[in-house]
Amino acid sequence: xxxxxxxxxxxxxxxxxxxxxxxxxxxxxxxxxxxxxxxxxxxxxxxxxxxxxxxxxxxxxxxxxxxxxxxxxxxxxxxxxxxxxxxxxxxxxxxxxxxxxxxxxxxxxxxxxxxxxxxxxxxxxxxxxxxxxxxxxxxxxxxxxxxxxxxxxxxxxxxxxxxxxxxxxxxxxxxxxxxxxxxxxxxxxxxxxxxxxxxxxxxxxxxxxxxxxxxxxxxxxxxxxxxxxxxxxxxxxxxxxxxxxxxxxxxxxxxxxxxxxxxxxxxxxxxxxxxxxxxxxxxxxxxxxxxxxxxxxxxxxxxxxxxxxxxxxxxxxxxxxxxxxxxxxxxxxxxxxxxxxxxxxxxxxxxxxxxxxxx
Amino acid sequence: xxxxxxxxxxxxxxxxxxxxxxxxxxxxxxxxxxxxxxxxxxxxxxxxxxxxxxxxxxxxxxxxxxxxxxxxxxxxxxxxxxxxxxxxxxxxxxxxxxxxxxxxxxxxxxxxxxxxxxxxxxxxxxxxxxxxxxxxxxxxxxxxxxxxxxxxxxxxxxxxxxxxxxxxxxxxxxxxxxxxxxxxxxxxxxxxxxxxxxxxxxxxxxxxxxxxxxxxxxxxxxxxxxxxxxxxxxxxxxxxxxxxxxxxxxxxxxxxxxxxxxxxxxxxxxxxxxxxxxxxxxxxxxxxxxxxxxxxxxxxxxxxxxxxxxxxxxxxxxxxxxxxxxx
Ligand SMILES: Cc1ncc(C[n+]2csc(CCOP(=O)(O)OP(=O)(O)O)c2C)c(N)n1
Ligand SMILES: [Mg+2]
Numbered sequence: 001x002x003x004x005x006x007x008x009x010x011x012x013x014x015x016x017x018x019x020x021x022x023x024x025x026x027x028x029x030x031x032x033x034x035x036x037x038x039x040x041x042x043x044x045x046x047x048x049x050x051x052x053x054x055x056x057x058x059x060x061x062x063x064x065x066x067x068x069x070x071x072x073x074x075x076x077x078x079x080x081x082x083x084x085x086x087x088x089x090x091x092x093x094x095x096x097x098x099x100x101x102x103x104x105x106x107x108x109x110x111x112x113x114x115x116x117x118x119x120x121x122x123x124x125x126x127x128x129x130x131x132x133x134x135x136x137x138x139x140x141x142x143x144x145x146x147x148x149x150x151x152x153x154x155x156x157x158x159x160x161x162x163x164x165x166x167x168x169x170x171x172x173x174x175x176x177x178x179x180x181x182x183x184x185x186x187x188x189x190x191x192x193x194x195x196x197x198x199x200x201x202x203x204x205x206x207x208x209x210x211x212x213x214x215x216x217x218x219x220x221x222x223x224x225x226x227x228x229x230x231x232x233x234x235x236x237x238x239x240x241x242x243x244x245x246x247x248x249x250x251x252x253x254x255x256x257x258x259x260x261x262x263x264x265x266x267x268x269x270x271x272x273x274x275x276x277x278x279x280x281x282x283x284x285x286x287x288x289x290x291x292x293x294x295x296x297x298x299x300x301x302x303x304x305x306x307x308x309x310x311x312x313x314x315x316x317x318x319x320x321x322x323x324x325x326x327x328x329x330x331x332x333x334x335x336x337x338x339x340x341x342x343x344x345x346x347x348x349x350x351x352x353x354x355x356x357x358x359x
Numbered sequence: 360x361x362x363x364x365x366x367x368x369x370x371x372x373x374x375x376x377x378x379x380x381x382x383x384x385x386x387x388x389x390x391x392x393x394x395x396x397x398x399x400x401x402x403x404x405x406x407x408x409x410x411x412x413x414x415x416x417x418x419x420x421x422x423x424x425x426x427x428x429x430x431x432x433x434x435x436x437x438x439x440x441x442x443x444x445x446x447x448x449x450x451x452x453x454x455x456x457x458x459x460x461x462x463x464x465x466x467x468x469x470x471x472x473x474x475x476x477x478x479x480x481x482x483x484x485x486x487x488x489x490x491x492x493x494x495x496x497x498x499x500x501x502x503x504x505x506x507x508x509x510x511x512x513x514x515x516x517x518x519x520x521x522x523x524x525x526x527x528x529x530x531x532x533x534x535x536x537x538x539x540x541x542x543x544x545x546x547x548x549x550x551x552x553x554x555x556x557x558x559x560x561x562x563x564x565x566x567x568x569x570x571x572x573x574x575x576x577x578x579x580x581x582x583x584x585x586x587x588x589x590x591x592x593x594x595x596x597x598x599x600x601x602x603x604x605x606x607x608x609x610x611x612x613x614x615x616x617x618x619x620x621x622x623x624x625x626x627x628x629x630x631x632x633x634x635x636x637x638x639x640x641x642x643x644x645x646x647x648x649x650x651x652x653x654x655x656x657x658x659x660x661x662x663x664x665x666x667x668x669x670x671x672x673x674x675x676x677x678x679x680x681x682x683x684x685x686x
Pocket of ligand 1 (some may be wrong): 099147148149150175177178179180181207209210211277388417419441445448
């Protein structure tokens with residue numbers, strides 16, 4: 001791509017790191033002080049636990065009919081959203097799929113606005129127009145919330161194009177499921193991102209299944225990160241239950257995007273603990289109870305918690321305090337949503353088009 | 360007569376046609392191991408094996424094209440879209456390949472294939488998952504577009520679609536799958552392109568198709584309590600459209616309301632109104648009215664969604680208006 005406005009990265013060597021299937025042991029950054037480490041780890045734990053508790057209550061609210069439509073829970077994958085998003089700057093961008101509650105919360109969307117959206121109320125983040133699958137927040141650079149598998153991946157490339165066009169050093173992170181990589185839009189977008197060196201981080205959340213289809217039944221190669229080779233794109237496979245591994249990989253990829261405008265493909269191996277959506281059984285037709293149970297043993301929140309306990313950064317009392325605080329926030333979001341009015345009927349015809357021009 | 364669901368009726372049609380002709384195969388997302396996203400293909404993998412009941416990646420453009428290729432060389436694919444919303448990704452194969460192949464090849468390659476799946480809105484699925492595409496598809500010469508509203512029609516028409524040597528778009532409905540109706544044990548095939556008079560009356564004609572057949576019938580039931588008798592004409596197929604049946608009914612009742620799920624502009628109803636004004640001009644006692652979705656993407660909020668959708672009260676209001684009972 002030739003852009004006249006690019007003020008950065010000029011002449012930056014395209015240092016594509018070697019493909020790596022394992023997460024390198026440690027980042028090269030200097031070790032933080034114990035106090036900083038403790039604060040950071042508590043933030044990560046808080047972010048993940050908020051997602052977990054929020055969605056546990058979401059499932060309840062769905063069961064009693066407060067929430068309708070398709071609703072896809074993120075439970076089990078929280079280390080991915082938190083690990084990646086904790087490395088972003090406020091002016092960076094995020095785009096994702098219909099499985100979007102976790103990333104929205106990790107990005108700082110107010111639980112009240114999120115729950116009200118799930119309830120279809122006027123105080124929801126998109127005024128009740130979108131529901132679970134279509135969370136957006138312009139102020140947070142949160143570009144949705146997209147329902148068509150693969151459809152948002154070229155949009156991410158477009159955001160990357162605009163960042164480069166404007167000469168900025170922001171980054172766009174595009175989350176997707178592993179099943180999306182078989183869709184044409186994935187290849188088209190990654191090819192352009194690779195060709196034009198767009199500052200995109202493509203995050204594949206490989207939770208093993210696209211609905212009821214296991215990855216090996218849908219993809220000609222099972223190590224999905226290797227697909228990055230087709231677009232000459234740095235690529236890594238990462239343990240998605242380990243928030244530190246995710247954070248480290250994200251840090252490397254984001255730095256590459258910011259300073260060299262180099263896109264990266266991360267395959268993050270994780271697992272969804274719930275069914276595909278609220279209408280899908282947790283296990284049964286396509287995965288066994290035994291398989292599910294073996295993955296439940298690597299709950300990302302439990303792993304972080306025990307790591308913090310080992311480091312002496314978290315006592316049982318700390319945990320209870322944090323958990324109680326979060327539960328109260330989530331309850332508050334439910335109360336808020338219950339009290340938020342339905343959108344007025346006039347809203348039906350609002351926001352189809354704007355009536356402005358650039359004149 | 361046995362009473363079965365719309366879902367079971369489709370399942371029977373697929374099973375019978377696959378038994379009858381081993382060139383027929385079913386391909387799509389989750390059709391095999393998962394037994395269908397909406398369980399339409401339940402048991403077919405077990406009966407016919409994985410060569411003929413094929414799970415695909417999420418690759419709509421790809422597997423629609425696989426269907427076209429297989430049809431070019433003699434197979435008879437049934438391509439399932441998990442919903443027609445996702446068929447937008449495949450529309451190039453449907454429109455640019457399947458629909459034009461016969462014409463473009465001077466009659467050498469016909470396309471004996473079916474594209475099928477649920478169409479239209481369900482409940483609170485929001486803008487990207489709540490769209491009725493029949494008017495788009497009906498616009499395309501070279502396609503047939505079938506939109507059954509009852510289990511009986513679903514079975515007979517799917518069998519006809521699979522036997523047809525042309526590409527047929529077959530639009531089902533998520534909200535229809537659980538509806539029940541009588542379906543005979545004996546084999547039957549319903550010809551594509553024939554409307555069905557679902558209810559007889561002489562005051563007004565309700566012209567409809569697909570999921571809206573149930574809405575029109577309910578409206579007709581309620582109107583009957585006020586002594587208003589409706590012809591309910593189910594088009595069943597929107598391309599080709601049974602214009603003779605439309606004209607016959609409207610010449611009898613002199614008034615018509617068209618009820619459809621999709622948007623107003625260039626909708627199926629617009630075409631019906633065109634036929635009616637050309638063929639029944641001297642018979643009309645009132646302008647033909649239309650009931651359709653509000654001209655907006657589908658909102659998520661329950662109250663807004665309800666306001667956006669065509670329904671029984673809106674249909675009744677339109678009928679009363681063409682009868683000049685209300686203004
Ligand atoms: C183009 C398209 N086809 C089909 C669907 C239906 N669908 C929704 S989610 C999904 C599975 C996606 O799996 P994956 O990409 O692995 O993401 P995950 O749900 O596991 O997060 C399918 C088939 C869709 N939304 N869009
Ligand atoms: Mg997946």
